[in-house]
Each structure stands twice: as structure tokens, then as C-alpha cells.
Amino acid sequence: MNYTSTRNNTLSVTSGFAIANGISTEGGLFVPTDIPKVTAEFIESLVPMTYIERARKVLSLYLTDFTDEEIDEDTAGAYSTGFTHEKVAPLVNLHDNVNILELWHGPTCAFKDMALQLLPYLLTGSAEKMSDGKEIVILVATSGDTGKAALEGFKDVPGTKILVFYPSDGVSAMQKLQMTTQEGHNVGVCAIRGNFDDAQTGVKSIFTDPAVREALDKNNMAFSSANSINWGRLVPQIVYYFSAYADMIASGQITNGEKINFTVPTGNFGNILAAFYAMEMGLPVNKLICASNANNVLTEFINTGRYNRLRQFHTTVSPSMDILISSNLERLLFHLSGDNSEETKALFSSLSQNGEYTVSTEMLEKIQKVFAAGCCDDSETKQTIGNTFRENGYLCDPHTGVAINVYNAYREKTGDTTPTVIVSTASPYKFSPAVLEGLGENIVTDDEFEKMAALDSISGVPAPAKLTSLWGASPRFTDICEKEDMQNVVFSMLDI
Numbered sequence: 001m002n003y004t005s006t007r008n009n010t011l012s013v014t015s016g017f018a019i020a021n022g023i024s025t026e027g028g029l030f031v032p033t034d035i036p037k038v039t040a041e042f043i044e045s046l047v048p049m050t051y052i053e054r055a056r057k058v059l060s061l062y063l064t065d066f067t068d069e070e071i072d073e074d075t076a077g078a079y080s081t082g083f084t085h086e087k088v089a090p091l092v093n094l095h096d097n098v099n100i101l102e103l104w105h106g107p108t109c110a111f112k113d114m115a116l117q118l119l120p121y122l123l124t125g126s127a128e129k130m131s132d133g134k135e136i137v138i139l140v141a142t143s144g145d146t147g148k149a150a151l152e153g154f155k156d157v158p159g160t161k162i163l164v165f166y167p168s169d170g171v172s173a174m175q176k177l178q179m180t181t182q183e184g185h186n187v188g189v190c191a192i193r194g195n196f197d198d199a200q201t202g203v204k205s206i207f208t209d210p211a212v213r214e215a216l217d218k219n220n221m222a223f224s225s226a227n228s229i230n231w232g233r234l235v236p237q238i239v240y241y242f243s244a245y246a247d248m249i250a251s252g253q254i255t256n257g258e259k260i261n262f263t264v265p266t267g268n269f270g271n272i273l274a275a276f277y278a279m280e281m282g283l284p285v286n287k288l289i290c291a292s293n294a295n296n297v298l299t300e301f302i303n304t305g306r307y308n309r310l311r312q313f314h315t316t317v318s319p320s321m322d323i324l325i326s327s328n329l330e331r332l333l334f335h336l337s338g339d340n341s342e343e344t345k346a347l348f349s350s351l352s353q354n355g356e357y358t359v360s361t362e363m364l365e366k367i368q369k370v371f372a373a374g375c376c377d378d379s380e381t382k383q384t385i386g387n388t389f390r391e392n393g394y395l396c397d398p399h400t401g402v403a404i405n406v407y408n409a410y411r412e413k414t415g416d417t418t419p420t421v422i423v424s425t426a427s428p429y430k431f432s433p434a435v436l437e438g439l440g441e442n443i444v445t446d447d448e449f450e451k452m453a454a455l456d457s458i459s460g461v462p463a464p465a466k467l468t469s470l471w472g473a474s475p476r477f478t479d480i481c482e483k484e485d486m487q488n489v490v491f492s493m494l495d496i
């Protein structure tokens with residue numbers, strides 16, 4: 001099993017190389033050259049298995065330069081202790097043949113854990129295969145969920161250090177406290193005076209500064225990346241689409257071979273792209289429904305073929321989907337073009353130069369054969385949170401609210417009643433204020449934890465201990481730096 005680049009299809013590398021390097025030198029993303037195919041028997045065999053066993057079966061098709069022992073150890077390490085639900089990614093029936101796939105039972109209560117609990121194992125394993133024996137330094141600029149999930153994933157992992165920068169006024173109170181109270185001997189967290197773009201730009205320039213690289217090299221260290229374009233973050237996400245399908249069979253809602261729909265709340269297009277890989281592998285899928293908030297660049301693209309990032313940016317109650325450049329779309333377009341890296345390169349250079357591109361009619365037809373898309377604004381999202389709680393007794397977060405709203409509209413418009421899985425990406429308690437508004441409750445306090453307690457007592461759904469335990473916790477990392485000082489902070493955190 002080999003990997004190539006979306007911008008240079010003559011390249012051929014192993015999964016270890018792709019994961020250790022994160023991105024290809026010419027700027028393309030690593031993709032498998034042949035997507036492995038599975039049989040109906042393969043899928044049937046997953047039904048009685050645990051999540052870890054399912055993960056082993058699916059991952060070993062892609063990580064062919066990892067031994068079975070390595071994959072066994074890695075998946076056990078990632079999914080045995082950090083998740084509070086014994087099924088890891090449980091499927092919950094919402095009503096009739098509509099189900100919710102809960103991906104937020106990990107240590108940070110957001111779906112990023114599904115990949116970031118496994119990535120440190122894959123990354124250290126890959127670095128060993130590349131046999132450079134250097135200590136891996138992960139630098140992250142975060143606007144919220146990714147930073148915390150990466151910290152939890154890399155905490156105390158031998159051979160790694162992780163440093164996270166966040167904008168001091170650009171994350172929620174809960175997200176800030178989650179990061180500033182982080183434990184572990186190899187972690188560092190620093191706020192910067194500036195916005196997310198400043199943090200991101202600062203991290204990128206440290207990453208690419210030859211002098212910094214040299215200093216790290218002298219100390220036997222090297223940078224690596226934990227962001228969502230790394231293949232090591234995508235491949236763990238393929239597993240839960242198979243797992244959900246196996247659970248649909250187990251519950252008797254479908255028989256093996258019957259097609260189902262997935263609805264995915266989407267930002268960077270990583271999660272829904274994993275569903276596309278599962279489908280290409282042979283998972284019986286009817287439609288992949290891409291759900292967006294007011295930042296509806298993907299809705300427009302899937303419906304018209306034109307991708308235009310030159311539009312107003314909206315700050316919404318589903319902030320992890322506030323994105324105008326969906327990086328992982330590049331992988332989809334590469335595959336649908338018949339692995340044509342020239343065509344892919346042309347589209348994405350048009351995106352960076354002109355802020356837009358339009359795909360061919362032929363390509364649009366291929367996209368629409370698989371994908372449907374829709375969007376909703378904040379007031380519709382909150383309404384859906386309220387309706388879903390009243391009508392189905394299910395409490396959802398705003399990202400999941402967007403997905404349920406878009407799915408309901410799709411089902412109504414198309415009359416498509418195929419059995420469906422709606423992907424749920426965060427615990428409602430990560431976003432208590434917006435969820436309370438959705439329920440029509442006006443709680444007069446600015447304190448996030450009082451709102452969490454109010455939501456707990458109103459809904460009867462217990463708040464996760466991972467979040468309630470932060471109430472009154474004292475931060476361990478209180479430094480704020482100027483954006484010009486980020487490099488010095490990195491050196492001092494690394495003791496070089």
C-alpha cells in the first residue's frame with residue numbers, strides 16, 4: 001500500500017513517511033494510491049467486535065508498513081482508557097431509522113479525540129521507521145478544540161514535546177481552562193496577544209525558519225504536525241463509519257449490504273472525507289450529506305461546482321465549523337479526477353491566487369452522485385437543539401444541531417428515507433450557553449460553570465466529569481506573550 005501526493009502523482013511513499021512528514025514538499029496532501037476494498041464478509045466480521053478490534057481490522061488495510069503488534073498496541077493505547085463510554089463511539093437511536101453517532105466520549109469531549117488519541121502512537125511509530133531517532137516537537141496554533149485534544153493525545157508520550165499557542169481573547173472560557181490546566185511533563189501552553197491568524201502565522205514562520213530548524217537539529221529534535229491535513233489524523237476517522245454500520249446491523253435496523261446515509265457537520269472536510277474513503281472501500285452508502293453553518297462555502301460548492309472563499313466570515317455558535325478554506329477537499333477532488341495531480345494543482349493555485357475555482361461539469365456530476373449539502377444559521381441551529389430535546393429527548397451540541405437541521409431539511413425535500421447516521425462531534429456541555437438558549441432557557445450569569453450546572457439540572461443529562469472537574473481549578477500555564485516573542489517562548493519551553 002503506497003501513498004502519493006495530490007500535487008505530484010509520480011511520488012510513492014509509505015504510510016510512515018506520509019505521517020511523519022504531514023505534508024508533501026510541493027504542498028500537496030498525501031493520499032493512498034489504491035483505496036483498499038473490503039467484502040461483505042469483512043463487514044459482517046466487524047459486527048461482534050469491540051471498537052478496538054474493528055479499528056485494528058480497518059487500520060491494518062492502510063498502515064501496511066506497521067506490524068500487527070504495533071497496530072494492536074497503538075489502538076489499545078488510544079482507545080482503552082481515555083474514553084468514558086465502553087463502546088468508544090456509541091450509536092444512539094434518535095427516532096425511527098435515524099441514529100446519532102457520538103464521537104465525543106474521549107478526554108476532551110470533542111470528536112478530535114478520535115484521531116488525536118491515536119496520532120501520537122502513529123507519529124512516534126512512523127518517526128522510528130524513518131529511523132532518525134529525534135525527539136518530535138509538535139507546535140499547534142489553536143482556536144479551541146484541536147489544541148486541547150492534541151495536548152491530551154501527546155501528554156507524557158515518550159520522545160515527544162507539544163507546545164500550544166492560543167489567542168488570549170479568541171477561545172471560550174471553557175476551552176481556555178481546558179488548556180491552561182493541562183497536565184503532563186512534556187507539554188507547554190502559552191497565550192498570545194493577538195487573534196487566531198496571528199497565532200497561526202507565528203507558528204508557521206517558526207516551523208519554516210531555517211535557523212530554528214538548525215537549532216532543533218543540534219539538540220536532536222525535529223518539528224512535526226498534528227493538524228488535520230496529516231494522513232495520521234484522517235485514517236483513524238475511517239474506522240467509526242464501519243463501526244456505525246456494524247452497529248446498525250447489530251441493532252437489526254439494516255441487513256448487511258443495505259445502503260445507509262451519513263450526515264456530517266463539516267468544517268475542514270476531514271470527517272466527511274473519511275466517510276468517502278469508507279464508501280470507496282465498499283461500505284454500502286447511499287448519500288453523504290455535508291452540513292454547514294452560516295459559513296456555507298461547501299454548500300454552494302456541492303450545489304454549483306464553484307468554490308469561492310471570498311465572502312464574509314461569520315462567527316457562529318458552532319465555531320469549529322467557522323472555516324472558509326476546507327483543506328481536505330483537495331483529497332476528494334484528486335480522487336474524483338482519476339488521481340490527476342495537474343488538474344488538482346491548477347484548481348488549488350486558482351484558489352490561492354483568485355480566491356476561487358470552478359470544477360468541470362463532469363466532476364460536479366461525480367460529486368453530486370455521492371454528496372448532498374445544506375446549511376443553517378444560528379437561530380435555526382438553536383431551534384433544532386430545542387426541538388430535538390423536546391421531541392426526541394436528545395440533548396445535542398450546536399455542531400450536531402447543524403447536522404440534524406440539515407438532515408431534516410434534506411429528508412423533507414428529497415423524500416429519501418434511507419436509514420441514516422448523523423455524526424455528533426461534541427458534548428453539549430462544551431457549549432452550554434448556546435445549548436441553553438436553544439432550550440429557551442434564560443440563565444442570568446456569565447459563569448460558564450453555572451450554566452453547565454443549570455443545563456445539567458434542566459436536561460437531566462449528566463455533565464461529563466472531565467468538564468465539571470475544571471470548576472475552580474487553578475491554571476498551570478498563565479503566560480501571555482507578544483506575537484513577536486513566540487520563537488523565544490518555543491526555545492525556552494524546549495530548554496535550548
Ligand SMILES: *Cc1c(COP(=O)(O)O)cnc(C)c1O
Pocket residue numbers: 110111112145228265266267268269270271272320321399425426
Ligand atoms: C473540528 C470539528 C468539526 C469539523 O470537522 P472537519 O473534519 O474539520 O470537517 C465539527 N465539529 C466539531 C465539534 C469539531 O471540533
